Structures are given as C-alpha cells and as structure tokens.
Amino acid sequence: MSAWKIISFKDDVYTLCFFLRFPQTISMCIAFSLVASMGHERGAIGDWCLAIWCLCFIVTFFMSVFEYRYYYRNFPFFWYKLPITYACYAALLCLSTSIIYPVFYVQYLPHGPSRDRAIAASAFSCISCVLYAIDVAYTWKHYGFENIRCYVLTLPGLLKILESFVACVIFVFLSNTSLYLHQPALKWCVAVYSICFVQVAVAMLLRLGGWENRLPLPLPIFHLGLTVLSVLLYVSALVLWPLYQFDEKLGGQPHWDSDMSCVGELIDYGCIWEQRLAVAVxxxxxxxxxxxxxxxxxxxxxxxxxxxxxxPSPLHSQDVSLQSSAVP
Structure with missing residues (x-):
C-alpha cells in the first residue's frame, strides 16, 4: 500500500490510459470492424450493435487522449465524474450487445465466414465489458469514492443509469421498424420510450453539471414530477405493447411458431416474435x-x-493542491 501512495496521480492516469483504455479501444475497434465487414448481412440489430461499438471506440479513444495530455491542466474537479459515468454505461452497453447480438441474430446466421466474424465480434464485446467493469473499479479506487459522494454511486444515480440503459436496449430492438409502424398504438409506445429516455438524460445532465440549484422548483418535487409522468407513460406502454403484439384479434401473433421469421430462414432481422417479447419484458x-x-x-x-x-468537495482542494505541487 505504501508503494501505491507515493505514485503520483499523473502516473496513475498514465497507467489507466495504457493498461485499460488501450485494450478497450482495441477490442471495440476489432468488434465493429468484424461486423462492418459483413456488409448488408448484418441486419438491423447488427447495425445497432455496430453503432454502440463504434461509439464506445470513439469516446474511449478521445477520453484516453484527453486524460494523458491535458488531464491535470483542465477540469481537475469536473473530470472525476465523467470517466466512471461513461465506464458504467459502456460496461452495461457492451454486456447488452454481448447478449443480444448472439441470441437474437448470430444463431440465425448460416455457418460460414459471416457467422465466424459475428461470433468473434461477440467475444470481443464480452472482453470490452470486462475491461470497462475493471475501469469502474479502478476509477472508484483512484478517486477515493469511498470518502466522497459520487452521483452515479448513489441510489437515485444508479436508478437513472438503469432506466436509461434499459431504454437503450429497447431501442436496439426498435431499430427493426416492422415491429411498430403498422399500428398507431405501438408508435405511441415508441414515443413513450423516447420521452422517458430524454427525461432521464436531462435529469442526469443537470446533476452531473451541477445545475440543479438553478431549477425554479425544489429538487425533490422536480424529480418526483418527472418520475410520476414516466411511470404513467410506461404503464400505458406496458398495456398497449403486449396487447397489440400478441392479441390475435388486434393483429398480433400470440405464438412463436406463427412468425415465419422464427421458423424459416434468416431474412434480415432474426426472429421478430422474440424481439416483440423482449421489448415487452x-x-x-x-x-x-x-x-x-x-x-x-x-x-x-x-x-x-x-x-x-x-x-466542491475535499477532493477538489486535494486535486488542486496536488496539481500545484506536481505541475510547475
């Protein structure tokens, strides 16, 4: 422990960049490159997973460059919130793609080079998930979050992360527009998911940016109002989505074997009935x-x-004092 204490913060960031950020970037690059090389065969779910891997690659790359070159000269206090928030989302998103892509798409591919590339991409997505999870633990230890409060590690922060994460997974399946374009009630469900996701994003940005004290309403009432609205909207979606997807009288398909995309060859989207069920769950x-x-x-x-x-917490003053002593 004494050896760790004498290592400067700059050396810790150097270690983080090269022993965590670098393999994260490489894994994401390989994953989306393998899927992109499949061309038109990747389907709607493949396109969405490709977008997630590409986004994680870009954000991780620029974050590592920023940390290594400019970290202790700019945003010494604000920056500590961003890496752990991003790492939490990246770990969850990579976990979801590691499950969704093989289960809802890869298993329907015929044996051949495309299937092999898809399996390899899923494996690298799993590796990235583990690396981002390690990143969360490392960042937590590096900044001493056991001594200060970080929003993403509080109960409301974790709930917001889960709400937005589940919404992102729903959007993966909604990339297949054939699930909902044929019914106005299902379009309303898509609007519900979008509205609630935007509300969560706004609430998190207000908290992470420290702008909540500028609200015209007391903070608990503001969050309570948004949450009540989200609950009511989700109740309507929970009723309408299964009703119009699985009720035969309303044009739904109550049984798995009634969907030809599940019993026949892969068309473009995998088993559509399973995707309907996944959105309902x-x-x-x-x-x-x-x-x-x-x-x-x-x-x-x-x-x-x-x-x-x-x-500003004691960490802020600690960072400033360390910066002034470490940087001439």
Whole structure:
C-alpha cells in the first residue's frame, strides 16, 4: 500500500490510459470492424450493435487522449465524474450487445465466414465489458469514492443509469421498424420510450453539471414530477405493447411458431416474435425501476430532506493542491 501512495496521480492516469483504455479501444475497434465487414448481412440489430461499438471506440479513444495530455491542466474537479459515468454505461452497453447480438441474430446466421466474424465480434464485446467493469473499479479506487459522494454511486444515480440503459436496449430492438409502424398504438409506445429516455438524460445532465440549484422548483418535487409522468407513460406502454403484439384479434401473433421469421430462414432481422417479447419484458423491468425511483422521491418529498446539488468537495482542494505541487 505504501508503494501505491507515493505514485503520483499523473502516473496513475498514465497507467489507466495504457493498461485499460488501450485494450478497450482495441477490442471495440476489432468488434465493429468484424461486423462492418459483413456488409448488408448484418441486419438491423447488427447495425445497432455496430453503432454502440463504434461509439464506445470513439469516446474511449478521445477520453484516453484527453486524460494523458491535458488531464491535470483542465477540469481537475469536473473530470472525476465523467470517466466512471461513461465506464458504467459502456460496461452495461457492451454486456447488452454481448447478449443480444448472439441470441437474437448470430444463431440465425448460416455457418460460414459471416457467422465466424459475428461470433468473434461477440467475444470481443464480452472482453470490452470486462475491461470497462475493471475501469469502474479502478476509477472508484483512484478517486477515493469511498470518502466522497459520487452521483452515479448513489441510489437515485444508479436508478437513472438503469432506466436509461434499459431504454437503450429497447431501442436496439426498435431499430427493426416492422415491429411498430403498422399500428398507431405501438408508435405511441415508441414515443413513450423516447420521452422517458430524454427525461432521464436531462435529469442526469443537470446533476452531473451541477445545475440543479438553478431549477425554479425544489429538487425533490422536480424529480418526483418527472418520475410520476414516466411511470404513467410506461404503464400505458406496458398495456398497449403486449396487447397489440400478441392479441390475435388486434393483429398480433400470440405464438412463436406463427412468425415465419422464427421458423424459416434468416431474412434480415432474426426472429421478430422474440424481439416483440423482449421489448415487452424490458418495458415491465423498466417500469419496476421507475416505481422504485418514484418511491425514493416520494419519501424525499414527504420527509423534506434531499441531498443538495454537490458543492466542491475535499477532493477538489486535494486535486488542486496536488496539481500545484506536481505541475510547475
């Protein structure tokens, strides 16, 4: 432990960049390169997974460059929130693509070079998931989050991450527009998912940016109002999506074997019925998360206490003092 204590923060960032960021970047690059080389055969889910891997590659690359070159000269206090927030999302997104891509797409590919590339891409996605999870643990230890409060490691922060993550997984399946374009009620469900996702994104940006104290309403009431609206919207989606997808009277397909894309050859999208079911299950899961969020904010309003927007913590002064002593 004494050896770790004498290592400068700059050396820690150097280690993070080259022993975590570098393999993350390489893994993401290989994953999306393998899928991109499949051309038109990758399908809608493949396109969405490709977009996730490409986004993670770009963000990780520029983050590593920024940390290595400019870290202790710019944003010494603000920056500590960003890496762990991004690493949490990247780990969850890579985990989802590592599951969705093989289960809903790869298994329907015929044996051949395309299937081999898809399996290899899934493997590198799993490797990236593990690396990002290690990144979360390393960042937590590096910044001493056991001594200060970081929003993404609080209960409301974790709930927001889960809400937005489940919404992103739903959007993966909604990339297949044939799931909902034929029914106005299903289009409403897509609008529900989009509206709630935007609400979560706004709430997280306000907290991470330290702008919550500029709201015209008290913070607990603001979050409670957004959460109540999200719960009501998700309840409507939970009713309408299964009703119009699986009720035969409303044009749905109640059984798996009634969908030719599941029993026949791969057309472009894999088994569409399984994707409908996945969206229904994910809608129920996200509704439960929103209900938990609602309970939390209801308690905050009733008790009349809430963690106020974060002010500069001891970490800020620690960073500044270390910066002044380490950088001439």
């Amino acid at each position: 994910l809608t129920a899961i996200n509704l439960l998360i929103y209900v938990a969020d609602l309970v939390y904010w209801t308690r905050q309003v009733s008790v009349g206490t809430e963690d106020q927007p974060s002010t």
